[in-house]
């Protein structure tokens with residue numbers, strides 16, 4: 001069976017695309033999983049465009065080609081899709097064995113197909129920053145998701161993930177947001193915190209993995225029972 005995962009929240013700039021990319025690329029290249037990324041984030045389609053750019057660069061650089069050969073796997077598929085087409089696509093992909101499908105979704109939820117996509121998701125990761133606005137956006141997203149009816153045997157599992165974590169920030173902000181989050185029974189909290197660092201920007205790639213993400217992957221494997 002395929003598992004459908006989305007890193008999403010209604011607030012832009014929280015790291016949805018960056019984190020999706022690090023995770024999907026690591027799962028594909030290091031964990032040797034079958035990975036497909038659906039880029040439904042119209043109109044930017046930054047994931048899809050970044051892949052296209054990387055392929056162009058790769059073709060011009062024998063060193064990168066050698067690196068890819070060393071990796072031993074062709075890059076995973078990144079599809080540019082319209083939200084309205086995603087539900088049917090997910091139904092097609094559902095039966096694919098051992099496949100992880102990552103969805104990069106738009107921040108706006110009032111678009112055709114959105115409800116039908118959410119209904120099919122297995123896991124949602126809400127990237128969180130230490131500010132009340134990001135938290136509010138995350139909770140609004142969860143509230144909207146909770147209104148969407150789902151099959152009884154497929155409850156949505158959602159997890160808060162600290163991104164752009166700053167140890168210099170007042171720790172009481174992290175604590176108070178976590179306290180609010182624990183009041184939602186459907187929301188778990190990932191203990192791995194992704195630090196605020198340019199390494200995430202500089203090393204993000206749809207082809208070559210960055211090892212720093214491995215702690216998050218290990219936690220997700222365990223919490224999502226993906227082992």
Ligand SMILES: Nc1ncnc2c1ncn2[C@@H]1O[C@H](COP(=O)(O)OP(=O)(O)O)[C@@H](O)[C@H]1O
Nearest residue numbers: 012013014015016017018164195196197200201
């Ligand atoms: N952990 C992080 N540390 C530093 N910069 C980050 C981190 N995560 C994301 N960013 C940067 O924040 C910006 C927004 O990230 P992006 O993934 O495009 O967000 P979204 O897809 O949610 O709009 C990008 O410039 C990205 O490089």
Ligand SMILES: [Mg+2]
Nearest residue numbers: 016017041046
């Ligand atoms: Mg994005």
